[in-house]
Amino acid sequence: MKHVGDKIQAFVAGELSGTEQQLVADHLAQCPECAAEETEARQLWDLLEAAEVPESIPAESAWPEIQARTFGRSQSTLLYGGGLWSKTGIAATALAAGLALAILLPGGGSSDKVLASDSEASWGSSFWLDEQSDAGFSEMWLATATDGSDS
Amino acid sequence: MDDDTLMIRTAEGEEAAFRFLVQRWEKGVLAFLIHMLGSVEEAEDLVQDTFIQVFNKAAKYEAQGLFKSWLFRIAGNLARSRLRRRKVLRWVQFDTTEHDTPGADEGALAHLEKEEAKTKVRSAVATLPARQREALVLHRFQGLKYKEVAAAMDTTVPGVESLIQRAMAALKVELAGKGDL
């Protein structure tokens, strides 16, 4: 009698074809050794439920952020047209960067200071927006903001 | 509405379709990335990046009913490159204590024991080699069939079978040694 140890995981996962599934089931019915392995595999399978990420994560949808980086952006293109948009984009980025910096600066910072770092940060960010793919956005953003707070 | 239809409409510029797609899949993508990266914060970052890529590639998407695999392939690629950039594979056990509050009929002690058991299983999963972990998480937690995992990971069905078998064998050793099995 050939044991079915190497098929048990796929059997438990329901990944075998109908015929194979039947063959393994028949074998399990008459082989205590393989049946014990099957029991163990099912226990482990069930135990893994404990590692599941709780339903409560995330607390909120990421849609607003994703919207702003997709349809939110193409809306601006529609409104302002390609050429103008890039300028508008830079202005918007500068404004947002200024806000971020104002928050990051210890003690709030003077308005002069915010304005000065503001323009540097905006160029960094908008350069990045033009030159790079979206993948590293948050990192670049953070790096830019951190540079600003040093000044 | 099925994912393929939503993707076609997204490519046509229908925001509501994209929103529906994001809201249908973001939890699953986040959970997958948490398992891959061990950090909720980093995972949340990459959830955004994943859907930005989905949006940017929507026009090139071939509607063949393989959206799930395609989506997790994007998320998996982002996770892997993030792991590579870390150089040393560091594992931060994700903390969910503030999310898992005791149920009404559950005492504080029972809750604590349950949390300990969860931590043990989670760190056992976390210490698996990345590819084994990826295959296992996609299959066990995201419910992808072997065929779908294979498409997401650019491998074959026997390849997935072997990854999952090795993952389960390692987990058995890890958890049986600690009296959980």
Ligand SMILES: [Zn+2]
């Ligand atoms: Zn047997």
